[in-house]
Amino acid sequence: MIEPRTHRAPRGRFVEGLASLGSLAGAGLLILVALAVGSLIPASDENIEHRQRPYAVQGGVGDARSTDKLDIRVAGVRGAGKIKDDDRTHDTGGVWIIVKVRVATRTEAGLIPYAAARDRHGRIYELSSRIEQSLNGRMLQPGIPLTGELVFEVPKDAATDLTVLFADNSLDRRMDRQVEIALPTVDKATVDRWLADAATTLIDTEVSTA
């Protein structure tokens, strides 16, 4: 027996229009979602420097820390408004920060590839070339630590809170090990006292094996 075919009443134009509008809205929503997801990708790209930042090996004064090439121990820090190296006195528009450090290469002879001071705002101050520095450019032998002073020139407002950085590459330190030694914080009065001191601070221009 053949069942008589049932016929559905044709949908009105209004209903069809609504359905069509609904599918358009759905497509539009999908496009918006895709755009929203896409907009997150460049935002992530802008953070590439953060994602590729060096691997920090943190420590404080007196702590022994290592990069792949160097063993480092910061022994102390002092500040000054006027310093003297071998033959000249140097004043500054900022503050001189003098960091005593004991350093040796680990496996082969080499220099300190990178040493810098970083302030609390992230500004980086490399070793000053205004003066002769005993460890800057000094060839180090593996297993024979040398003690000397590293000298940085920083603005007055940066001198209160500094971290000294050591790394194995002076140009590209992305995703590389970086020793970060936090120097003791000092108050503004201490910085002012350094600057007001009329005496010239002598820089140790020789290294020692002590």
Added chain:
Amino acid sequence: MSGNGGTGAAAGALRGVASHLSLRWVAAGIAVLTVAASGLFGGLRPTEKPTVPVIAVHTAFDGGPWTVTVNRALTLKTLEPLKKTEKAGDRWVAVRVRMEINANETWNRIDDVIRLPGVKGLRTVEPSEFYLVRDESLLVRELQPGIPEEVAFLWQQDGSVPRPEAMDVELWGMTHRKSSLTDMIEWLDSGPRALVLDVPVEDR
């Protein structure tokens, strides 16, 4: 039907022509098309040099990684005992500025700060020496961020060229933007950003 046949015939004819074209003809065709297309946008006509703002002497100019203020221009017969000119009889041309590093790191590319485009007889386009007034020394090649310094940029000038009475000082700058090469935010696009016109040149 006839339309399809026409299209097919045209495609066949094109294929026939293409199969007989040598690589040289294809390359020549591409070159002709390229020239024709570039012609629509001015072709090889020289473009106008972008103009830069003119600023006065003693006016601070923010060039991006640095702020620089041109204060004086000088010619010097000698810099000895600090430095001799490479050719006897040459003189020094100096621009003295106040300069502060705005970048967040020690800046050691200070040869990209100033040019003297109209001065004849300079031995180099970029300055050959930098004089740090505080130290009375030519040794420094870098400046620290946030510590303003008086600096003189120095060029050697052919001694047979007349001494300039006044000169234009071009101040360069850079832009902090994402590098398409490294994806890192870097200082790029080094180039002229401002001009200090007719700076009187003192003779020393």
